[in-house]
């Protein structure tokens with residue numbers, strides 16, 4: 001069976017890997033020279049990930065399985081104990097978690113949550129948090145949580161699609177707080193110790209390992225798709241099945257479907273490297289709630305999460321996530337000075353604009369995806385970060401699911 005996989009991000013790479021394991025004859029099409037999509041590690045002069053960097057152990061079991069299956073066990077690294085420490089930049093100062101919970105406005109919200117009746121339908125994260133807790137909890141706790149994953153607007157993002165965990169606690173225990181306490185008691189056994197993990201060589205090591213297993217890969221831009229015929233800038237070829245792992249905006253152009261657009265958020269990132277240790281605190285980093293009115297959404301203390309990736313003992317590596325708005329380096333550095341007091345001139349800095357990088361699972365997302373899937377022709381399957389989860393683990397799951405759904409071609413008379 002000939003299978004085309006379109007898109008060489010982690011979703012497409014996983015789909016191609018698992019389809020090959022099923023015995024399919026796979027060709028992977030990727031328009032860029034580099035495979036990996038948003039997975040992009042750079043090593044010189046400081047180690048940096050431009051895209052994903054941390055994987056939560058308890059929620060990345062399929063990704064871990066894949067890493068082990070690829071023989072990358074010795075490449076695995078786990079986060080430093082420091083990474084458990086999280087901060088919020090709130091009311092003009094850096095506050096270590098759980099201190100931000102101890103304001104009267106938040107406590108009032110936490111106290112009423114136990115008594116609020118569950119609501120069965122979907123709603124925005126903001127509506128969910130305001131209904132169950134109060135507006136302060138929505139804007140100061142749930143907003144930064146959603147910024148950290150989706151860089152999005154909590155009054156548009158769906159609770160059911162973005163954080164199904166909270167909705168499940170509400171359904172199962174009648175209260176998020178009660179559910180969290182009960183869940184904490186049920187400790188899962190995990191295959192590795194450490195809250196977060198990555199690879200010594202970064203996500204590039206995973207991309208390279210997957211790429212080396214895929215027998216046929218073509219650098220080509222996919223132009224059109226018709227009944228399994230893939231037309232690219234390099235020519236046309238007929239396939240029995242196609243797994244489309246392209247960004248969602250490409251689908252209406254390539255497939256006989258009509259779909260409501262899935263919003264994609266852009267984000268700017270500023271990466272800063274210093275040859276000395278100048279962080280005032282150790283930790284994972286901090287988030288800045290939208291209500292603070294800042295350009296900076298958060299800052300990740302890369303050097304203190306995975307010191308194994310530091311080039312020298314003393315160095316500091318920071319990734320600042322910024323709202324895209326014609327940012328200048330000077331303006332971001334000014335906010336950083338205000339937030340963590342970093343005033344030194346960086347030894348390395350790079351500002352990147354990540355265009356349409358993060359899918360927004362806005363309210364009604366599940367229905368949008370179900371409608372999209374109903375219209376797919378039988379020779380086409382989907383994989384990607386806009387389907388059932390934006391994390392790398394969810395992308396691996398979506399690629400594997402697409403590969404497992406491959407059907408042998410129906411012979412035509």
Ligand SMILES: Cc1cc2nc3c(=O)[nH]c(=O)nc-3n(C[C@H](O)[C@H](O)[C@H](O)COP(=O)(O)OP(=O)(O)OC[C@H]3O[C@@H](n4cnc5c(N)ncnc54)[C@H](O)[C@@H]3O)c2cc1C
Pocket residue numbers: 006007008009010011012029030031032035036037038039050051052053054055220221222223245246247250267354357358383384385386390391392393395
């Ligand atoms: C800044 C950032 C930080 C993140 N951090 C984390 C994290 O810490 N942990 C985590 O789990 N997740 C994280 N994520 C999410 C995760 O990285 C992404 O959801 C995931 O990498 C998306 O993979 P994908 O294969 O679905 O899509 P993509 O990576 O977008 O891959 C799609 C591929 O299709 C190719 N393509 C597009 N059009 C065509 C065409 N016409 N023909 C051929 N090829 C084409 C593209 O070049 C691309 O390579 C982060 C994302 C970003 C942007």
